């Protein structure tokens with residue numbers, strides 16, 4: 472599943488090809504994605520002023536509004552020549568002066584919306600919490616938000632109204648690095664633990680984005696799924712294997728229906744003082 476670093480890598484990868492370009496046409500081959508794709512003809516002839524990201528949404532800002540793209544579970548975007556052969560699951564083309572931005576999504580949990588006005592007012596975006604890499608996501612913020620919350624710290628960190636774009640992989644890794652057990656109640660975290668968790672979340676996401684930038688596949692032309700990469704992970708997917716810090720066997724539990732891996736020795740049960 473594309474997580475925030477993959478989405479950011481995708482945004483940076485497609486931006487040079489479509490920023491400032493005029494959308495000449497679009498072609499919806501499969502309308503039934505997570506929500507029906509309904510694009511107005513009035514967006515034709517408009518140019519893309521900027522390619523931005525909010526959480527896991529890619530935003531194509533235009534003078535008349537904004538295209539909001541989500542990659543869902545299995546979506547990917549690439550730049551193709553306008554005449555490039557269409558593959559299975561290529562559901563949408565947005566064409567700019569001979570080049571097309573093409574959405575492929577086998578499982579069809581992705582989405583594409585056009586929204587008049589600023590994207591922040593769209594119903595998918597208006598309740599989103601701060602960006603994890605922004606200044607607003609701080610020790611003080613996480614400490615304040617977590618007070619009296621009985622939910623586990625892992626579920627709390629994955630709640631997009633608390634902070635956007637921290638999925639299962641990066642929540643698992645950030646908690647491992649911050650040495651906090653995923654089952655600890657959010658409200659029990661000390662201020663210091665909140666600070667550690669914030670800084671580890673930022674560090675891990677930044678490292679993944681940097682890696683995405685260096686391993687970024689070719690966004691132009693055919694072949695392969697672009698922009699996905701595997702980071703060296705310390706906890707996620709390593710259940711039953713030795714902890715890289717202490718050597719104990721990593722454990723796996725299900726928390727809020729999500730697979731969760733942690734080290735019972737390194738990751739403490741309490742929120743520290």
Ligand SMILES: [Zn+2]
Nearest residue numbers: 714717734737
């Ligand atoms: Zn350990």
